[in-house]
Amino acid sequence: MLLIPCPYCGPRPEIEFIHGGEAHIARPPVPADVSVEDWTDYLYLRTNEKGVHAERWRHTHGCARFFNALRDTTTDQILATYKAGEARPDTSTVKA
């Protein structure tokens, strides 16, 4: 079980959270103006990163807020967590 550092509540066990999929996927503001390819990309296509992956989590059984995490999908180590709306931190200096 992962120990996930919620940026609002601190480290909590994984069972308090739900995984929200890949982070930084913005819904197009006017879907009608988007091409079929871009809409397909938004709805379905995913990076499925093998390595450092930016993903959303929701602390459902805590503060109930969404936040983002950088996790290495080859080790499951969480390198950083940050609040929704903040830019993805640079993890090149973090040891995996």
Add this chain to the structure above:
Amino acid sequence: MQTFSALQLFKQGLAGQSGWRPQWRRPEPKPAYDAVIVGGGGHGLGAAYYLAKQHGLKNIAVLEKGWLGGGNTGRNTTIIRSNYLFDESAALYDHAVKLWEGLSQELNYNVMFSQRGVMMMAHTVHDVQVFKRHVHANRCNGIDTEWLTPEEAKAFCPPLNIAANMRYPVLGASLQRRGGTARHDAVAWGYARSADALGVDIIENCEVTAIRRNAAGAVEAVETTRGLIRTPKIGVSASGHTSLVLGMAGVRMPLESYPLQALVSEPIKPVFPCVVMSNTIHAYISQSDKGELVIGAGTDAYTSYTLRGALHVTQHTLDAICELFPMFRRMRMLRNWGGIVDVTPDRSPIVGKTPVQGLYVNCGWGTGGFKATPGAAHTLAWTMAKDEPHPINAPFSLDRFREGYLIDEAAAAAVAH
């Protein structure tokens, strides 16, 4: 190929079992092939076999980064069934079941296909309604699913607990008698042996590191850890790593890779006559011919490539198993492991062409690809040989996400499967 028969067994017995030969060669990769399959599991080896057997392509290589059947082919819980809701799914999965029924004879290899029946438990009113709908839809598609009352379910599987005071009581079950299990290793080995006999080169420890495309955009070669291999056709059957392989050709996929865990108990005498599944409480159980209980859990919550998952996921499954089958409460589990499964948004597979000429894909089987092994292999081979989909896999195109023709088995079952 050295065929297996009672006479052969007798002859080898007289010779002190000294005359058995390796079941396939270990060739060095050639510089070029007519077709290359990426992934040496049951799906990939099967595709090579059907390409050679039914479509006359003999100059084929199967590239496997590890050892044969070491991925999800060797990690699953071997359940085979075809009781899916939608017509497209029923056609695809039942195509596979029909191929399973003749596979041991076709390959001259005992894949130990055992049609002992797959029983899916209903625990809520919603389950009952959904399962009855599945039963009716299946029967319209010629699939032998039937509804059982709790008493009938217990008669079919005596260890089952149908007491009313359970946390998730058994309200009934749907049963597919043609469903069952097979020996997963034997499927990979049987296809490998028959494909090798038809001239297919099976190359282990050979990881694809890049896909080269020509000026027109079509594939022309794969770069591997054992050198460059030229080929006009690449079939990718790489399960959890499909996104990475397709990414080498610049194709983004609607896939996410999750760990899926399974475990086996200590071996015991035969006590468990069928396969029991419960999607609602994530418990999947059967007994292998060696006597071990083979138990599957649900996927972990997050995407990962680590080949392991969290203990609380398996614990949740074992809680459910102990409630459904109280006689197993003091069993000890021997081993547990994870596999990486590639899950699509609609929980249906993708088998067919890609936007890149000469690149074909068989992926997205999520948590239930083993059951489809012969059907997926057969339709992928057809698509690669003719450069057009077989009618059975045509609906399972990559295009369906663009076109909106999803085959939403996720909504139909309300869980990944």
